[in-house]
Amino acid sequence: MIVLVTGGAGFIGSHTCIELLNDGYEVIVIDNLSNSNIESIVRVEEITRKKIKFYNFDLSDHNRLEKIFLEHKIDIVVHLAGFKAVGESVLNPLNYYKNNLNGTITLCEVMSEYNVKKLIFSSSATVYSQSKFGKVSECSPLGATNPYGRTKLMIEKILGDIYISDHDWSIATLRYFNPIGAHSSGLIGEDPNGIPNNLVPYISQVASGKLEELKIFGNDYDTLDGTGVRDYIHVVDLAKGHLCAINRVKESKGNEAYNLGTGSGYSVMELIDAFEKVTGKKVPFRIVERRPGDIAICYADVLKANRELGWKAEKGIKEMCYDAWIWQTKNPNGYKTSEVTTV
Ligand code: WQD
Numbered sequence: 588m589i590v591l592v593t594g595g596a597g598f599i600g601s602h603t604c605i606e607l608l609n610d611g612y613e614v615i616v617i618d619n620l621s622n623s624n625i626e627s628i629v630r631v632e633e634i635t636r637k638k639i640k641f642y643n644f645d646l647s648d649h650n651r652l653e654k655i656f657l658e659h660k661i662d663i664v665v666h667l668a669g670f671k672a673v674g675e676s677v678l679n680p681l682n683y684y685k686n687n688l689n690g691t692i693t694l695c696e697v698m699s700e701y702n703v704k705k706l707i708f709s710s711s712a713t714v715y716s717q718s719k720f721g722k723v724s725e726c727s728p729l730g731a732t733n734p735y736g737r738t739k740l741m742i743e744k745i746l747g748d749i750y751i752s753d754h755d756w757s758i759a760t761l762r763y764f765n766p767i768g769a770h771s772s773g774l775i776g777e778d779p780n781g782i783p784n785n786l787v788p789y790i791s792q793v794a795s796g797k798l799e800e801l802k803i804f805g806n807d808y809d810t811l812d813g814t815g816v817r818d819y820i821h822v823v824d825l826a827k828g829h830l831c832a833i834n835r836v837k838e839s840k841g842n843e844a845y846n847l848g849t850g851s852g853y854s855v856m857e858l859i860d861a862f863e864k865v866t867g868k869k870v871p872f873r874i875v876e877r878r879p880g881d882i883a884i885c886y887a888d889v890l891k892a893n894r895e896l897g898w899k900a901e902k903g904i905k906e907m908c909y910d911a912w913i914w915q916t917k918n919p920n921g922y923k924t925s926e927v928t929t930v
Contacts, residue, residue, distance in 0.1 A: 594668030596623035602826040608635040619645040624922035630774040646690035656701040663705040676735035687738035704756040705836040714740045721884030750842035757836035764818035764848035768907040769914035776914030778921035791915035794868040805877035814855035818848035818886035821902035831898035848887025849900040862908045
């Protein structure tokens with residue numbers, strides 16, 4: 588079977604392509620490389636010893652997208668392509684609405700034209716409105732607090748309306764919590780542009796000496812140690828969740844959302860502690876003001892994914908930190924330099 592992965596050169600995409608190829612799927616990737624590097628595709632092929640058909644263009648290019656569906660008998664689409672930085676979305680909301688919504692609408696139009704109606708959509712826990720208790724299930728109230736989250740929520744609604752209009756569709760929306768870590772080979776991983784927005788890539792660069800110290804955005808939250816609590820999930824566990832979702836859409840029609848998290852929350856301080864223990868490196872930090880838009884606690888109720896997808900995260904926080912560290916030490920400049928540093 589042929590799976591089209593949009594955004595397949597990215598952090599989640601590259602790890603998902605490995606699981607798909609290892610499971611015997613033929614993989615086609617479309618990626619405009621606006622926030623990823625072709626080197627990740629090269630390394631996925633090296634790890635799996637299998638080929639990927641790669642196309643470098645933007646999803647909003649209807650004609651080029653149509654050509655892909657004309658030339659390949661695509662069975663399932665995994666839609667990961669999209670801008671995903673919260674802070675950036677606040678500064679450039681129109682870019683986010685245009686890119687994330689246009690790309691998805693064009694994709695669904697062409698899928699429908701070619702009668703391809705099995706779709707896995709990459710959503711995010713950011714679609715949930717702030718729950719003071721922290722734990723969220725798929726039935727928890729929705730309400731994004733930034734343009735990035737609103738694009739994810741709008742796309743979920745669009746997909747819902749598509750299904751209502753045509754019950755032939757099989758749609759699984761995967762709400763990611765906080766993906767971290769890297770493939771155990773250390774050949775692929777998270778490669779943020781410039782200074783990392785997210786916690787673990789930032790910690791990795793502090794531990795490696797690339798950055799001086801971690802700024803902890805507030806320690807006055809209503810949590811055990813006052814720092815923010817999140818549900819960190821190993822990116823390989825997340826990638827495997829896509830395989831389980833694909834099995835679901837192969838077997839049944841419908842439109843369902845699933846939380847992909849571990850069901851446990853860790854604070855910033857707990858993550859620093861885990862990182863220092865597994866790497867033997869110190870992570871100097873300084874407490875600063877809260878980051879606008881941050882919430883105290885967010886972690887997943889994962890019962891629905893366990894029950895309906897037969898999926899459960901298996902890797903613990905230490906393995907997440909260790910794999911993130913190996914990626915950092917082997918690739919101090921991410922994919923920017925093509926050679927891997929031997930450690
Ligand atoms: C985690 C915790 C921060 C950086 C975001 C998006 C979400 C998803 C993952 C795309 C928080 C604290 C962080 C730092 C810090 N992205 N922190 N210093 O904000 O939970 O989620 O990224 O899908 O949609 O919202 O992740 O890693 O930025 O923050 O203290 O330099 O670490 O306050 O408590 P977040 P994060």
